[in-house]
Amino acid sequence: MEIAQEKLIAGRFEIERLAGSGGMGAVYRAQDRHTGQPVALKLLRDAGPRERQRFLRESRLLCELCHPHIVAYVAHGSAEDGHPYLAMEWLEGEDLSRHLSRGPLSLAAAMQIVHRVAAALALAHGGGVIHRDLKPTNLFLCNGDPARVKVLDFGIARRLSRSQALTQSGALIGTPEYMAPEQARGEGAVGPAVDIFALGCVLYECLTGRPPFQGEHLAAVLIKILLEEPEPVERWRPGVPVALSGLLTRMLAIFFKCCISARRTFQAAGNSK
16 A cells, blocks of 8 residues: 655655555655655565565665665664665666667677676675676666666675575575576575676676577576577677677676586486486
8 A cells, every 4th residue: 555645754754756666565755854865765565574584684785785886775674653664865767677678788888887787796795795686677777877877676685694595495586587507596505606697697688688598488598597508699789899798708607617517417318328
């Protein structure tokens, strides 16, 4: 149920309008009475203990990640009705997915995004935080400017130092088209490489207008990630510099290693028959 306009949350955030909603929560544009600045106020509703714990983890992780290319944390806590909230800076513009719906980016724009997101990930990884769901909808272009990209949504991020995640081993965590092979296999322990792989998928899409792994359904996408090589970027974007193509190959290198290993396994199994 939508919260009434002008309702005050935590005695600080005055709701202005609904900005978006999902299954267990909603995001509002609100006015921060402490600073006079607009904020994006994320409110969790109709959630169980696990979802509340995950929401609290997201809030605490974001609080630690101060970087010009990560959405800025403002505050978190509980509203008067007990529902958890997370306040972040308000951003004007569009996400990268919408931007790409109009066509691939220029080489310069694609590299602006990759450089800035890589710097943001370096900070997060340095603090032991893995995003695990990097994709175009989680990259926001402030005022449509690739140079002002911000990483969003640390909802399924986790710490490297944690021995136990909030998700069960064997569960798929992330978005299929941007999953690294170990995510596609449902492995519980993942490292910074999964974010680099996902950023490689994003770079491929920025250059070609399509993700490197596509399929009609989930199983088809996962099979391609585990067993097939993506089409060379030059097929869809002739003239890509060799250095940039090499960078993309290195970012997806974890895939190629997995693919070779899987093929050897299948070949060995076939030879044993």
